[in-house]
Amino acid sequence: EGPIDSKKTPDDIPDEPLPMLGDFEWCEIDIQKENELEDLFVLLNENYVEDKDSSFRFNYTKEFFNWALKSPGWRKDWHVGVRVKKTNKLIAFISAIPVNLRVRSNEFKSVEINFLCIHKQLRAKRLTPVLIKEITRRVNKCNIWQALYTSGTILPSPVSTPRYAHRPINWSKLYDVGFTGCPIDKTKADMLAYYAVPSVTKTAGLRAMELRDVDATLVLFNKYQSRFDMVQNFTKEEFQHWFLGNDEIHKVVFSYVVENEEGEITDFFSFYSLPFTILENAIHKDLGIGYLFYYASNADFEYTDRFDKEGTTALRKRLDSLMSDAVVLARSHKMDVFNALTSQENSLFLEDLKFGPGDGFLNFYLFNYKTMPITDGLTEDKRFDTEKRSNVGVVML
Numbered sequence: 001e002g003p004i005d006s007k008k009t010p011d012d013i014p015d016e017p018l019p020m021l022g023d024f025e026w027c028e029i030d031i032q033k034e035n036e037l038e039d040l041f042v043l044l045n046e047n048y049v050e051d052k053d054s055s056f057r058f059n060y061t062k063e064f065f066n067w068a069l070k071s072p073g074w075r076k077d078w079h080v081g082v083r084v085k086k087t088n089k090l091i092a093f094i095s096a097i098p099v100n101l102r103v104r105s106n107e108f109k110s111v112e113i114n115f116l117c118i119h120k121q122l123r124a125k126r127l128t129p130v131l132i133k134e135i136t137r138r139v140n141k142c143n144i145w146q147a148l149y150t151s152g153t154i155l156p157s158p159v160s161t162p163r164y165a166h167r168p169i170n171w172s173k174l175y176d177v178g179f180t181g182c183p184i185d186k187t188k189a190d191m192l193a194y195y196a197v198p199s200v201t202k203t204a205g206l207r208a209m210e211l212r213d214v215d216a217t218l219v220l221f222n223k224y225q226s227r228f229d230m231v232q233n234f235t236k237e238e239f240q241h242w243f244l245g246n247d248e249i250h251k252v253v254f255s256y257v258v259e260n261e262e263g264e265i266t267d268f269f270s271f272y273s274l275p276f277t278i279l280e281n282a283i284h285k286d287l288g289i290g291y292l293f294y295y296a297s298n299a300d301f302e303y304t305d306r307f308d309k310e311g312t313t314a315l316r317k318r319l320d321s322l323m324s325d326a327v328v329l330a331r332s333h334k335m336d337v338f339n340a341l342t343s344q345e346n347s348l349f350l351e352d353l354k355f356g357p358g359d360g361f362l363n364f365y366l367f368n369y370k371t372m373p374i375t376d377g378l379t380e381d382k383r384f385d386t387e388k389r390s391n392v393g394v395v396m397l
Ligand SMILES: Cc1c(C(=O)c2nccn2C)oc2cccc(OCCCNCc3cccnc3)c12
Pocket: 049, 051, 056, 150, 151, 152, 153, 163, 164, 165, 166, 179, 276, 289, 291, 337, 339, 340, 341, 358, 360, 362, 396, 397
């Protein structure tokens, strides 16, 4: 349990970037410069992760990068690119942001690695290990020795592997683009009725989170997160960044609180917008997707045992109401499907709210940190586990 590599200091780490293939050169992407943000957007829009049938590709927007890559403590030299010397074309990228992690009882400075992308025409040139080694060098120079990352592909020893889950909102569009099918014993009308989403929320006291809510919501959140084995600890500045965002016009993250009659914050939830480009469809070009982000509730705080039957029932009831409203609010932001993982306490409400299990699993990895596997919210046969739920409290974008 703990770091694997022998203890080093930044002085043990080379100052120079790793050697790079002849025609290419290292660069830093200054996302505060419009033209460089554009280069990053185009690279990922055309070359980043697709679903296994190559029907969809992630469409991270420029506003998303400003949110995801400029969290407190962000560094331009951790936004690493590779350009073609002759043409200056950006052909690869990898990023790190600083996070404070707790894994079981150990807290440590870490980074989250994300957005590793290599141009389609330059795959199999063994660029990936070079990018990973270079971002590791830059992070080690800052005296940080652990990293957290996720991947759809299997690599040595994931710490947890929660499953994708989807709650259709605009069922007919999902059917048109081939994301969902129609069971043989059902008509389209049956499916539309089954997945109908109300146009108004139902939880009393629910409202959008505001700056004035940050202190009270962070207290609730920290108490709630203590139940998990792997969490990110947020400073007040980080909490404000991640849940109130930094772009009023094109919002990426949507956060809501429940305020009771005494003016206390009893619950909070958030989701972010990350659309998919639809690759081969005559009518639809984009799929609006809401991803469940972080949330907290005091529903089971009076029970010391997280798995107390009464406490679990109280929490399940409250989450059914909160997450049902999250889907209603996602619909009001024009999202066609609401995505969640089986991590956190999600297995409690997924089936109740008509989420279907996806065919994807998200592998969580810790770099240079050894720990026992963490429960992923799934039973032996990969169904939603409403008993054990999950001990993963981290959500990766
Ligand atoms: C991706 C994703 C999908 C889909 O692929 C999908 N939804 C609708 C249609 N499709 C094809 O469904 C999910 C459900 C929960 C969490 C998820 O992702 C969690 C966050 C993932 N981080 C991005 C990522 C994913 C895989 C590999 N690298 C990065 C996903």
